[in-house]
Amino acid sequence: MTGTPMGSLTVIGLGPGPDRWLTPEVADVVAHSTDLVGYGPYLDRIPHSAFHRRHGSDNRVELSRARLALDLAVSGRRVALVSGGDPGVFAMASALFEALESGGDPAWAEVPVRVCPGVSAMLAAAARVGAPLGHDFCVLSLSDNLKPWDLVLKRLRLAAEGDFVIALYNPISKARPWQLGAALDTLRTLKAPATPVVLARAVGRHDEDVTITTLADCDPATADMRTLVLIGSSQTRLLPKGGDGDVWVYTPRSYTAVGDR
Amino acid sequence: MTGTPMGSLTVIGLGPGPDRWLTPEVADVVAHSTDLVGYGPYLDRIPHSAFHRRHGSDNRVELSRARLALDLAVSGRRVALVSGGDPGVFAMASALFEALESGGDPAWAEVPVRVCPGVSAMLAAAARVGAPLGHDFCVLSLSDNLKPWDLVLKRLRLAAEGDFVIALYNPISKARPWQLGAALDTLRTLKAPATPVVLARAVGRHDEDVTITTLADCDPATADMRTLVLIGSSQTRLLPKGGDGDVWVYTPRSYTAVGDR
Structure with a gap:
């Protein structure tokens, strides 16, 4: 210890995109931080200011980013560790605690840490199309970078057996081009072809693109790394x-066909 | 049709409690609404104003509330249909679409409807204790008012078999006093006794009460209808x-014991 006063670390989520989904708490944390640490495209969403030092980094370096913070x-320094969406759902909060647990500087244990929730991508995607998450659901990352693919398939099978609605994060990327197709193929053996599927890309942003389709017709090539399925x-x-031929997608609260209610 | 200009209906979520988790979008909807429709305690969280007519109702009348809206x-009227948390997770958005689908006034189909996402209770509870939802998870309502209890048990068993983290909404109420105990008993036959359990009551509010315990020790009587499990x-x-004997709860991003990484 050098006698420097201890700073702080706050893990924040900016929400899925526009400022209208950024909580006042997170706006306040950003305003009072000296340093912003995060994936470059997320930091780019925060207006530049002379009061912030920015530490942007590439994707897939979450642990070193947490250590830097x-x-x-x-x-x-008063550090904001920045995620998109909610920081606790496949984002930086877990990476931070992994860094803390794996050790490093013993002084890390003294850092005051706080996590601030945000609007997660699945909630924004669901609101955009109606209320598909209105009944029991499962949330999975399709990335097999950090877990075996067999576990992903097992969980998809169990989620289908339980007739949960399923939200998929990280469905596809340049480095993982086949996983979404394989997941859909597995689900097609277990669920009805007419099951509604929503591909919600960049919801709330200028390049938003939302496709409502079916399990039978869903083309995985329509998705990219910014798509929530x-x-x-x-x-x-x-x-x-009313009117324009568009549809809502929703899951009723009760587990009975609407006609039987 | 009487020639009255059509109003609008926006389904909003206030977040789990304090204004710091209320999105700017939802604050804007509230400010521009003429009528607020919702469960009384949620409406009570919105400051009174001469510009709003308030239509508070009791719990468990979601469908008639949606029809009124x-x-x-x-x-x-410009109507805000108000939920706590996120309106799409066991809340008013699904009830609204059920009302729309079940029909009533044919003019309902012409109402411009919008759903605005919010910070859900599970995200706030998770942030409060660390990052328990940092890996694949399932979200269930324990209420058997609208689905068979056998389905709840089946889903709990499948969620345990898939080793998902589990978030439980509506764990207990005066009318449903035994369901959480029964759910925990089922999970105890399938999961390790030391499995961390968080009972997060009224997170972010003045009467917040958070208990971190284990599956073996969890006392369902500690929970009430405002608890997220x-x-x-x-x-x-x-x-x-650091310091105070308190703990974080988190789920690593990767599916391997930390020591093996």
């Missing part, structure tokens, strides 16, 4: 909107 | 905080 906090349960339904 | 919109996977871990 801890080092900065130990050196006295929602797959209905047997109860998930389409409801025509 | 539609009728008001048809009559030309989080049950870890085999990977979910406790990490001591």
